Amino acid sequence: MTIRPTSAHTTTELSAPIISVRGVHKTYAGGFQALRNIDLEIRRGEIFALLGPNGAGKTTLIGIICGIVNPSSGTVVAAGHDIRKDYRAARAAIGLVPQELHTDAFESVWATVRFSRGLFGKAPNPDYLERILRALSLWDKRDAKIMSLSGGMKRRLLIAKALSHEPEILFLDEPSAGVDVELRHDMWRLVRELREQGTTIILTTHYIEEAEDMADRIGVINKGELVVVEDKTALMRKLGKKELALTLRQPLTALPAELNAWPLNLSADGQTLVYTFDSQTEETGIAELLRALNQHGIDFKDLRSSESSLEDIFVSLVQQAKGVKP
């Protein structure tokens, strides 16, 4: 199945970022500062995951890029066009799936995707819309009123609406919220296909494994500030920790003082010794540790090594930021 038709996108050269956000601040009318000095570049054709706790400013940032929220200051260029001066071209290149399930109750599925396509300035193309609805398993529901759809179906309908005008850039604000496991798989497959066909995808999610699975790059935003933007693999390498857990033959009450220099942690029951090390470094120090344990007569019957997940990294980043901020 191909979702994107043949129409070639005629925008700036390939190497330039498809979205570039420069010095964006946002203070809401009530005086709340939702974004502080955001600089961000999204590369053409990537899947970018924007992570952050509730209220971090993810939806606000997406709203600014899509034209729903006015930035207090700063500039955004999307698909080579300034989103304010050249809003037509910029917005025509963007499709947005909002976080909230905003739909018209009385419209039919078919009428609403047709409406979206027209609104974004595209000539009618029923074949293309049919392909999208089929890909999202909504074709059978095409004549149904939207209010008769389930929550997950509405979510998919919003995706269909966002894709209806063949955008180069697709924003998915928490697309997996309220979607069951099977449909989530289908949805991610669709997202991968879109990426293969050249669509740039920016998503937010609270399921960190999803970001770990899907994303090429990851941005973490906390309290309106971008804490980190990094290649997923580099991020996991750089901030990821490895652990070596040793199950001891004889429980220990305390570690010998000579071993205090090592980053070791003894479990409460004295059965397990955990050694944490940087996964990046050449010298893991495992060989020396084992020798040292041997010298002190500490014997073990089992050992396991594990790597921290993106989730661990995310939690530590957000906590670090909390510690820094008053």
Add this chain to the structure above:
Amino acid sequence: MNFYGIRAIYHFEMARTFRTLAESIAAPVLTTSLYFIVFGRAIGSRMGEIDNVGYGAFIIPGLVMLNLLNESISNASFGIYMPKWSGTIYELLSAPVSWIEVLLGYVGAATTKSVMLGLLILGTARVFVPYQIAHPGWMVAFLLLTAVSFSLFGFIIGLWADSFQKLQVVPMLVVTPLTFLGGAFYSINMLPPLWQKVTLFNPVVYLISGFRWSFYGIADVDVAMSLGMTFGFLVACLAFVWWAFRTGYKIRN
């Protein structure tokens, strides 16, 4: 120009109208018929002619205006208020459409609907009283101009309102009284001299007077004045909407 965008909005709004066609037509036609039965027949038969026009015929332009104003305002205000209320406005805000295009869609659809209704009421009136239209071209011009201006005004109310109550407040508390006091059922020459002056501050007087002139060639105020006031109102509304979209007034944070 994003013509597909204009068409999409216009279709969307017209589809909404046609979904509730029976209600949209039944209510105004029924109330107008009641007006004719009560004012035209029962009371009107005891009233003398006003400026050589029978009372039943005299009230027709005013009744059409009354409906035209209410319909234009309620259609257009509801049209833009609903997406604000349901949240679907995100799509409009993120779409490559200018404020002119948004207006052409929403106000165009509201105007279409209220002009259709105005003509329907003229048809209904025919059942009750015979009347003639002296200047059909001007009649249509006034009808259109009023429908456009008040659809624009309704659009503004829809932008401004943040509850269904507020949506009703302006039509009920402002427009209906102004229409009743604007000479829909009487000639302002029938008022005491002081009230004749006061009433000139009521913009609806100019609409009704101009419209009635296109039927019977009689007017309370100068026709040029009527036309000028209506245009002035139109331009003021346009200016407000232009400003609202520039600043994001109540729609874009």
